[in-house]
Amino acid sequence: MKDELNQLLDDLKTAYDVSDIKHYCEEHNKGWFYSLVTTTMEKGGPMVIGFNWGAAKEVTYDPQLEVVKSDFLEEEVGSLSRIFPFCKQYFGDDFLSRITQTNYCFFRSHEEKQITPKDVELCEPILKRLIEIVQPSSILCFSSQLRNRLLKDNKLNSVSSTPIKFKRGKQDIIYDVYKARVDGEIDIYFLPHPNYPMKAEARAAAWASCFV
Numbered sequence: 001m002k003d004e005l006n007q008l009l010d011d012l013k014t015a016y017d018v019s020d021i022k023h024y025c026e027e028h029n030k031g032w033f034y035s036l037v038t039t040t041m042e043k044g045g046p047m048v049i050g051f052n053w054g055a056a057k058e059v060t061y062d063p064q065l066e067v068v069k070s071d072f073l074e075e076e077v078g079s080l081s082r083i084f085p086f087c088k089q090y091f092g093d094d095f096l097s098r099i100t101q102t103n104y105c106f107f108r109s110h111e112e113k114q115i116t117p118k119d120v121e122l123c124e125p126i127l128k129r130l131i132e133i134v135q136p137s138s139i140l141c142f143s144s145q146l147r148n149r150l151l152k153d154n155k156l157n158s159v160s161s162t163p164i165k166f167k168r169g170k171q172d173i174i175y176d177v178y179k180a181r182v183d184g185e186i187d188i189y190f191l192p193h194p195n196y197p198m199k200a201e202a203r204a205a206a207w208a209s210c211f212v
Contacts, residue, residue: 031060032108047136082194162209166202
């Protein structure tokens, strides 16, 4: 497994070298680079997928050069720490330590809009291969772009959705939570990103719609 993942790092470097975000970083003197995955190096655990790895404006990051065994609980996960209570509530205390974390786009950026459609497309085959290697038992997805792409391309089956209704000020908002299967056998849950602005009660209802 380690050799396969490290081969993907070679593929990722090749993709990054022709990416738009690399060109942006060179023009603006940014050293953001890319990462592939943090993983327990064991197959069959849960996987968490966001949109892309973040980058602080004036911070330089090294590219990931090797995949080593790691623990999600010991990583800098940023806003994803807000999913911890829900994971413990629905899956138990050991769930978090079994998570493999990755993203739809492996290239770092300060803002999501700095990632172009070309950048995302460069990462798609690498993500597909990553999932094949890790063989996750289930996927928690917090990327609306990945959700929309998989739905558009008919890559999901057994799809169901639940509308979560709440108010943002005086505005009525509906957020659709999706459950489906990807690659014919992996349960995937499309949940609101921890930074998505919604009331705590609505967020709790979104998780409950998937796991109660």
